[in-house]
Amino acid sequence: MNNLDLKVDLNGLILDNPVTVASGTFGFGREFEPYLDLNEIGAISVKGLTLEPRQGNEGVRIVETPMGMINSVGLQNPGVHHFIEHEIPYLRQFNTKIIANINGNTTQEYVRMAEILNSEDVDSIELNISCPNVKNGGLAFGTNPKVVEEVVKAVRNATDKHLIVKLTPNVTDIKEIAKIVEANGANCISLINTVTGMAIDIYQRKPILKRKSGGLSGPAVKPIAIKLVHDVYQAVSIPILGMGGIMTGEDAVEFMLAGADAIAIGTGNFVNPTAVIDVKKGIEKYLEYMEIKSVSKLKGYLNTVE
Numbered sequence: 001m002n003n004l005d006l007k008v009d010l011n012g013l014i015l016d017n018p019v020t021v022a023s024g025t026f027g028f029g030r031e032f033e034p035y036l037d038l039n040e041i042g043a044i045s046v047k048g049l050t051l052e053p054r055q056g057n058e059g060v061r062i063v064e065t066p067m068g069m070i071n072s073v074g075l076q077n078p079g080v081h082h083f084i085e086h087e088i089p090y091l092r093q094f095n096t097k098i099i100a101n102i103n104g105n106t107t108q109e110y111v112r113m114a115e116i117l118n119s120e121d122v123d124s125i126e127l128n129i130s131c132p133n134v135k136n137g138g139l140a141f142g143t144n145p146k147v148v149e150e151v152v153k154a155v156r157n158a159t160d161k162h163l164i165v166k167l168t169p170n171v172t173d174i175k176e177i178a179k180i181v182e183a184n185g186a187n188c189i190s191l192i193n194t195v196t197g198m199a200i201d202i203y204q205r206k207p208i209l210k211r212k213s214g215g216l217s218g219p220a221v222k223p224i225a226i227k228l229v230h231d232v233y234q235a236v237s238i239p240i241l242g243m244g245g246i247m248t249g250e251d252a253v254e255f256m257l258a259g260a261d262a263i264a265i266g267t268g269n270f271v272n273p274t275a276v277i278d279v280k281k282g283i284e285k286y287l288e289y290m291e292i293k294s295v296s297k298l299k300g301y302l303n304t305v306e
């Protein structure tokens, strides 16, 4: 079947194809340029940005686990101003959408980031609400419905840019959080961020990561992510960018059937630098096999369970 339509519209952010890369797993694209054509990627969500440059956490900060990895990289990044000066011009050489992933210790820091980026050449801002809220004892912003409301509302007021809010899976009721995010003006929801995890070196009798615990990602989290994407799909009508353990085209299709409009590859990029291309080909193969012309038809296209 020819002429597959891979375009997706994430509520104003139009992607040539639904395969994007997840923040923190693709840098600013430079390291991947030798391996794949960056023009093939629907969108690049860049490494999580902060107001000032950050060195990230010390000591061991990544550990491999069965079917995944736990990281406590700690938002190492060159800061938003360096991004604007050096990385936007680099990324603009390619035909891909730029998503600026923003992070803060306080609501004011998120707002400042959004204000700064508002006049810059990025296609979307992705608000990472998995960051610790220093004014709230270090608990992630995204775990408290009141705080979610405050930060999304404040950022929405600070920018006219397309706004994606990225949810943490480490909550009791993700539907409640998703509804708040939608009601406060987000254009799109992305999920999942990493699941809290810990690994121990039994001979040293010490946690392997210097900071004890971190965020689990990779195929180990995929079933959790599929369930949460489906929950969010049932709760809101804004588009969903799904992620969590996607390694193949079949994985990507599973996310879309669960309710995602587009998907992101994270840990998969570390295992297979051409994962984006392989996943895209896998989606095309599935569409051809199922005789479905447009990828946007896959969203929530599940047979009802009796």
Ligand SMILES: Cc1cc2nc3c(=O)[nH]c(=O)nc-3n(C[C@H](O)[C@H](O)[C@H](O)COP(=O)(O)O)c2cc1C
Binding pocket: 022, 023, 024, 025, 047, 048, 049, 071, 073, 075, 101, 128, 166, 192, 193, 194, 216, 217, 218, 219, 221, 243, 244, 245, 246, 264, 265, 266, 267, 268
């Ligand atoms: C090493 C590493 C760094 C990450 N850094 C960020 C980040 O800066 N901002 C963010 O929103 N998510 C970050 N994430 C989360 C990923 O974007 C993604 O949501 C998560 O890993 C689940 O997808 P995956 O299983 O395909 O990796 C990071 C993940 C990893 C593994």
